[in-house]
Amino acid sequence: MQERHKDGTETPNLGDVPADEFRSAMHRVADLVCDYLEGVGEYPVLPSVRPGDVARSLPESAPEEPESLEAILADYKGLIEPNITHWNHPGFFAYFANTGSRPGILGETLAAALNVNAMLWKSGPAATELEERVCDWLRQLLELPPEFRGHINDTASMSTLLALAAARHRLSEYQIRECGMGGRSDIPALVVYANEQVHSSIDKAMIVLGLGHENLRRVDTDLAYRLDSRHLEALIREDLAAGHRPIAVVATVGTTSTTAIDPVEEIAQICRRHDLWLHVDAAYGGSAGICPELRAQMKGLESASSIVVNPHKWLFVPMDCSVLFVRDKEGFESTFSLLPEYLKTPENTAEAASRPTDLMNLGVQLGRRFRSLKLWMVMRAFGVSGLRARIREHCRLAQLFAGWVEADPRFELRAPVPFSLVCFRAVLGESGEEQDRLNEAILARVNAAGPVFLSHTQLEGRWVLRLSIGNLRTTEKHVVQAWDLIREAWESVAL
């Protein structure tokens, strides 16, 4: 890039891309974003691309000379946009469907421009205080008592890892923070309990924290795939008898496989009895807790030690935004806080006196993006009534679909539908294996068609299809279309 001077000479411009070029590119991007969201439904949800196709279209090395923003945006439009999986597609029914909603995109765009790193209050006052405030808005909607303090992490995987690190740190007699777990014969095996269908992020936390994968006890579930508290109690007693040390239970509100809701209140009683940390993984289901009638299904949430809720799942905030609520903020902070000299706030200043939160003390990452901006914009643009209406609509659509499945003898529901996920399968065939192959073939056929994308899981060793509703653009029409495609696939595959 050259800068042209009044005398006609040119020298390299060592600042940013020139302002006028950027302004026009930014408006072009504004239109690209709007066009994308208005037209996303016309793409197949899954791109028809094979591994390596995109890589082969990309130069092997970075360009030596600057390229124009126009050329770059043209490549974005031609090569990138068509070759992603369209999570914003109304036919995206896989995993947990989510949405990068329009107000959220506005927030992300502004956050990118501000580029605040709110590691310290001082390095981002509004970012720090907005984060605390919007997390408190969410706390109120979830009917959690005021001692719960929320902060934002990137993902539930991190939020859960931090919660279990705090649970371990609470065992003050072992001084694990300072002394570690190596070279110690005094520390017993530290055990964590969870629903056997718990999310893989709990497994990862066990591995990373050095607690060991095998010290995650998988508790049996009842017929609705909810954690069986009698089995939990029995496992805890077994571990105690064996000289192990139970430290935490992870209860799930909305398991990934079936959105089952563990009996949090019963689990909380067991945790009190044995002095265990209770972490609630409500990454998906927690969002529904803003509707009082759905919150009523989560009794005991208020008794947790920590709760993770991901607004980037079902509160329409673009990736990434995971809120971790902790009851004992001070104890939580003492797990992680470290203050190197170059980040110390001089003692005699106003901010030192009033001790504001420094977000860097609330976890592993020193760097903190301004993630609350998008959450704030989404909550305001939809309003509480709007957020509730949308969650209720997704639940209504799931019930509708579940009703169709139940009414059709070729299919069966495989789990209750407390939220917006339906687990079902086709039932033709004598053996379980035959049914599995049938369902696998149906899934492959449905997903290859283009307009919808479903996923699957295994329940009791059998293939089960998952239809997950959670995208703002999904309407009844799209759910009907999914059902039509599923039945068509049944006919091509089974007949």
Place this chain on the structure above:
Amino acid sequence: MQERHKDGTETPNLGDVPADEFRSAMHRVADLVCDYLEGVGEYPVLPSVRPGDVARSLPESAPEEPESLEAILADYKGLIEPNITHWNHPGFFAYFANTGSRPGILGETLAAALNVNAMLWKSGPAATELEERVCDWLRQLLELPPEFRGHINDTASMSTLLALAAARHRLSEYQIRECGMGGRSDIPALVVYANEQVHSSIDKAMIVLGLGHENLRRVDTDLAYRLDSRHLEALIREDLAAGHRPIAVVATVGTTSTTAIDPVEEIAQICRRHDLWLHVDAAYGGSAGICPELRAQMKGLESASSIVVNPHKWLFVPMDCSVLFVRDKEGFESTFSLLPEYLKTPENTAEAASRPTDLMNLGVQLGRRFRSLKLWMVMRAFGVSGLRARIREHCRLAQLFAGWVEADPRFELRAPVPFSLVCFRAVLGESGEEQDRLNEAILARVNAAGPVFLSHTQLEGRWVLRLSIGNLRTTEKHVVQAWDLIREAWESVAL
């Protein structure tokens, strides 16, 4: 929000904010972003706001009814933008200065709209392959051999945590991943070594991994604050004699306090001798490695087991973007990978056959934002020549400032200037304490003025001022201004 129908009735619109309102808001945001970047220099770098001021201006609860995008953006402009610390300000010389450059903002905006979660290749083909490709572009520029594979994490704190987790996992005889470190008398204390001025993220990794804060050995430094390899060797021998188990060394290329460059080549030899993992924290300094003459200062980088480089620091990419290069990708993956049923790719498909990367296997987080898009756009918009020219210009400005400090008897340089950070202090006063108070007062006065923001550190127990250059908008004029303000402050404070 209501949807108006042709017959004049209105029903709640349960989709996203209407397309036309959004398009006009998106263009308004495009202008807000452009105006902000063009005018950011007119703000004081640090807002004149006290803890609690912003919070008091925010409603205590979320609004019940939707609010207009216009109202929300007006609040953004009035309440948020003026009350952040302006990391994009040309006078931001604190911590490590960085920039959310214009092409990076374009990339972040598009990524927010796509809202891809590239946890699996299948859930984001272009996002996965672009990430691998741009990391490889960076690998080539850093003159690393092709066996190094890069992927993007949010922050260096996470990249380093992952690297040390992999170092621990490499001790296969202990099966820590499976069995954990509790209830084990066979595992010795596991020890990690680093420059005594190592970044706090290493301390956090030790704590979180359960290795223990005290098992991070702080190696003495030479007069230039570089790790002393003889002391490293001596510490390792002491630990071995004591029955501890050395597992890794963290070498730093650009320490946070002074940007000292540890002798990576010597350290690599020691690591080979003792079979240790060598992680290089080049979060800041690594970016400079794209200039051959600066890369020459980092000899031995190519011998590392893992290297972290943060393009969100000095490659002008908005937060967050931290690239972790690992030499043994397969071993690294085996530290973390877990594949629950609902994420398994059916065996008989094309993508299963060609085994593309699933980014979720490369760390803790399941969710993966499309971070490579902004890095791609920045590398293309500036070109390699442009990136190099900007880094060289920042280093030139730092040398210029260092020269002024050296020529002025009231000040002294406190550390070499290999990159773009200058550590210096005022020298008036008899005792070290007096000098500390003088420098503290100078810093307070300079930062209160508005146009610049400096930070400080401690070296050998004494206060030292840091002027860090790394923002694209910073020109010689701003460095001159900082120097003027520092000398004025000296006069008001010292005389």
